Amino acid sequence: xxxxxxxxxxxxLSEAASLELGCNYSYGGTVNLFWYVQYPGQHLQLxxxxxxxxxxxxxxxxxxxEFIKSxxxxxxxxxxxxxxxxxxxxxxxxxxxxxQNFVFGPGTRLxxxx
Amino acid sequence: KAGVTQTPRxxxxxxxxxxxxSCSPISGxxxxxxxxxxxxxxxxxxxxxxxxxxRNKGNFPGRFSxxxxxxxxSEMNVSTLELGDSALYLCASSRGxxxxxxxxxxxxxRLSIL
Numbered sequence: 315x316x317x318x319x320x321x322x323x324x325x326x327l328s329e330a331a332s333l334e335l336g337c338n339y340s341y342g343g344t345v346n347l348f349w350y351v352q353y354p355g356q357h358l359q360l361x362x363x364x365x366x367x368x369x370x371x372x373x374x375x376x377x378x379x380e381f382i383k384s385x386x387x388x389x390x391x392x393x394x395x396x397x398x399x400x401x402x403x404x405x406x407x408x409x410x411x412x413x414q415n416f417v418f419g420p421g422t423r424l425x426x427x428x
Numbered sequence: 429k430a431g432v433t434q435t436p437r438x439x440x441x442x443x444x445x446x447x448x449x450s451c452s453p454i455s456g457x458x459x460x461x462x463x464x465x466x467x468x469x470x471x472x473x474x475x476x477x478x479x480x481x482x483r484n485k486g487n488f489p490g491r492f493s494x495x496x497x498x499x500x501x502s503e504m505n506v507s508t509l510e511l512g513d514s515a516l517y518l519c520a521s522s523r524g525x526x527x528x529x530x531x532x533x534x535x536x537x538r539l540s541i542l
Contacts, residue, residue, distance in 0.1 A: 323466075332451050345526050346528045348530060349500060354434075356520075357431075357432075357533045357535045357536065358518070358520075360530045360531075360532070363528070363530050365528040386432075394449040404470070404471065408527050408528075409527065411527065414484070414527055415461065415463065415473050415476055415484040415486070416473065416520075416531060417473070418451070418463075418470060418471040418473075419470070420469075420470040421470050421471075
């Protein structure tokens, strides 16, 4: 079965530090990749997505992610985090076949200290 | 454009009861998916409906069922509630059948079983 893993359960950073959250998936075929963010008390929001083309994708709020096919990875990055980035981040994968459901990673909680 | 609307926001039930949750997708979206979110398990996929047909089903017991109406609104039903069903139930909609369509999430229904 397809699975998605996220390297860290909880990451704590100070403001202005750089961020990298790891995401790996197990499926070897063509996939569509997503990062979602859930701010405290809010619904899940799409940060960015990758379907094809340039493996470095840019999303909202200064986030970017790089798809490395050989490593089955889709890591999320941000050069300088802010206190307002405190949230839970979920990586999601959907196989590129009709009728395939999303598979979400377990999430990484990010706490940014002011 | 209105987002995904889930009702009710909170529910308290007792063991053995049954419950129905409702989801209104974004206008024009034909796919609706349901997830169970718990602190320990993350987002677990329940099922997906597209054009009134169940397209995908996760690994949940038959007590969990759903349906989709012609206007794309969806309902999820859980019968014979158990303590372990306490969770946040999320609904997500997407435009169509393409696997590269991102999902847009509602605020969820928080179900507590006493």
